[in-house]
Amino acid sequence: MRVESTINAVRQRLCAGNIVAFTGAGISAESHVPTFRGTDGLWRNYSPESLATAEAFLSDPRLVWEWYDWLRGLIHAAEPNPGHLALAEIQKRSPERFTLITQNIDGLHQRAASRDVVKLHGDIWRLRCITCGREGRNDQVHMKHLPPLCRCGGTLRPAIVWFGEMLPEDEWIRAVKAAQSAKIFLVIGTSALVYPAAGLVRIAHESGSQVVIVNPDPTPADELARWLLRGTAGDILPRLI
Numbered sequence: 001m002r003v004e005s006t007i008n009a010v011r012q013r014l015c016a017g018n019i020v021a022f023t024g025a026g027i028s029a030e031s032h033v034p035t036f037r038g039t040d041g042l043w044r045n046y047s048p049e050s051l052a053t054a055e056a057f058l059s060d061p062r063l064v065w066e067w068y069d070w071l072r073g074l075i076h077a078a079e080p081n082p083g084h085l086a087l088a089e090i091q092k093r094s095p096e097r098f099t100l101i102t103q104n105i106d107g108l109h110q111r112a113a114s115r116d117v118v119k120l121h122g123d124i125w126r127l128r129c130i131t132c133g134r135e136g137r138n139d140q141v142h143m144k145h146l147p148p149l150c151r152c153g154g155t156l157r158p159a160i161v162w163f164g165e166m167l168p169e170d171e172w173i174r175a176v177k178a179a180q181s182a183k184i185f186l187v188i189g190t191s192a193l194v195y196p197a198a199g200l201v202r203i204a205h206e207s208g209s210q211v212v213i214v215n216p217d218p219t220p221a222d223e224l225a226r227w228l229l230r231g232t233a234g235d236i237l238p239r240l241i
């Protein structure tokens with residue numbers, strides 16, 4: 001099927017029942033936030049295990065914080081793109097039928113006015129104390145002291161999910177319920193390699209929802225797709241409205 005006729009078919013299905021959008025780093029690529037994997041990916045020069053684990057943080061919190069402090073500056077300078085805005089618009093038109101599940105920690109969906117976002121991998125703008133567990137929002141771009149410290153004297157970490165850590169239970173439960181009740185499940189800008197998040201595509205498929213993939217490149221989830229939309233989120237998603 002040509003892209004335009006696939007877009008028409010998907011657009012019609014958006015009227016038919018519950019809609020879930022499941023996003024990854026690719027949706028923010030057109031906002032100039034690099035993806036993780038791939039030629040321009042954040043991790044092309046680093047092994048993720050050296051930065052994105054609790055062990056790495058405990059062994060050198062300052063080094064890990066230098067990375068996230070840089071990333072926060074980059075995200076702060078970014079703006080939501082037409083892909084983020086299109087999802088917010090779909091939600092605005094059908095609020096009770098729409099759920100947005102994201103693996104992204106950048107907050108760009110929320111800045112595009114998406115509401116009740118299910119954040120599977122946390123939020124780079126929230127910090128948590130590794131000693132007392134207190135958590136709160138922090139919008140400071142470029143911290144004065146790295147690592148930042150809690151009132152209790154403990155070290156603060158970004159409230160994000162690193163490898164080997166559990167996903168927030170309430171968010172995961174919401175995501176699974178949404179996947180199970182989706183009529184249409186849009187998989188946007190994710191390599192679908194990181195679990196358990198990637199497993200949502202199969203949960204949705206096995207629950208009878210029609211899976212749509214929006215990605216310029218192939219992914220392992222493609223075999224579950226009813227429709228493949230090869231293109232960028234910023235180009236394809238506005239055309240679904």
Ligand code: BJW
Nearest residue numbers: 024025026035036037103163164189190191194195232233
């Ligand atoms: C565009 C585009 C455009 C480009 N438009 N598209 C073996 C098998 C199965 C699982 C495991 C295993 N070994 C270990 C595990 C578990 C592990 C895992 O899945 N590892 C895999 C790598 C194998 N998972 C975990 O550890 C998770 N926790 C867990 O399992 O808990 C249970 C447990 C507890 C204790 C012990 C053991 C298990 C936690 C995973 C946490 C992931 N965290 C990260 C980092 C966050 C912090 C940070 O940002 O620094 O989250 S990893 C990183 O990957 C980030 C992302 O959310 C996540 C997914 O990446 P995403 O979004 O898909 O991005 P990319 O870059 O991969 O893909 C971008 C895509 O966009 C590409 O397809 C492009 O083509 C496309 N694209 N431009 C549309 N314009």
